[in-house]
Amino acid sequence: MRLDDEVESQNVEDRRGGGMRMGGGIGIGTIVIALAASYFFGINPMTIINGAQVLQGNAPQRSATTNAPPAEDAGSHFVRRVLGNTERTWQHIFRTQLNQDYPSPKLVLFSDATPTACGTGQSAMGPFYCPPDRTVYIDLSFYRELRERFGAGGDFAQAYVIAHEVGHHIQNVVGISDKYEAARAHMSPTRANALSVRLELQADCFAGVWAAVAQQLNAKLMEPGDFEQGLTAAGAIGDDRLQRQSQGRVVPEAFTHGTSEQRQRWLRRGLTTGDVRQCDTFSAQSL
Structure with missing residues (x-):
């Protein structure tokens, strides 16, 4: 991706190095249990981790030391530029495809742990x-x-993350997230997981x-091989x-995000159409 000319977003907060520390620490066993609960029972893993902190007296505390990276580090610039592009691109999409304004999300950079409205x-x-x-x-x-672990490097792979x-933010803004939560509350864990996949x-x-429309608005933004990195x-x-x-082993009923093939298929659909109306996974007969 060619991001040098991109205007950086002003909606990024950098909490790295001076944010939170866990008093006494949360063990890897707790994290594994939290992930397993997410897979098999559809429980938000942060719920278990937060509960463990309370039981252990390990409520998040402000760190007394700061090891924040330099304010001008490359990672911060990259994130700000990518987020800035999503802001401008989604504003264009909202106005041309949805006939409304786009309220931009905030983005927080953090290390280890940080407080959020979700825990x-x-x-x-x-x-x-x-x-x-x-x-x-x-x-x-x-x-x-x-x-290093998944062999998926490159600027566009990082931008895709x-x-x-931001795609979840779109769902939140247009009301999809509320409908999802309301429906999920009355489902069995297996059905709730299937809805989460969608x-x-x-x-x-x-x-x-986003990527398709961003390329339409700036033909120089993407480089050869970028979309393949995302896939x-x-x-x-x-x-x-x-x-x-x-x-x-693979446990399909525990899926919460979709198979590799499904994730690539729906990302590709967005890349090839550039049309939010083509992203109705909830009505799709086949994923």
Whole structure:
């Protein structure tokens, strides 16, 4: 991606290095249990982690030291430029396709842990979007894991991660998230997981719509191979692949984000159409 000429977003807060520390620490066992609960029972993993902190007297505390990266570090510039492009692109999409204005989300850069309106955000949970405060949270160490553990490197792969979370913001703004939560509350864990898959695949499709329209607005933004990087990243974090790596077997009824093939398919749909109307995963007979 050619981002040098992109105007940086002013909606980014950098909490790295001086935000939160966990008093006494949360063990890897707690994180594993939280992830398992998310897979098998549809429970927000942060709920379990926050509960463990309270029981252990490990409420998040302000760190007494600051190890924040320089304010002008490359990672911060990259995120600000990508978010800035999503703001301008989605404003265009909202006006031309939805006939309304686009309210931009905030984005918080953090390390280890940070307070959110959804509970304590943990680096171990990966990037996430919190609907109540309309904010994307990301620890940039996730990009290293994406590159080294999953073999999905490159600027566009990293931008796709941000665009996916912004996709959840789109769902929140247009009312999809509220309908999803209302429906999910009355479902069995298996059915709730299946509905979650549709929510996540739509966010993938929205990420593709952003990229397609961004390229239409600026033909120099994307470089050869960029879209392939995004598709590689989407395939690398499919539920089937992650389950096979972590537990050696695949449990389809525990899927919450979709298979590698599904994630790539819906991202590609957004990339090829640039049309939000093509992202209705909830009505699709086949994912």
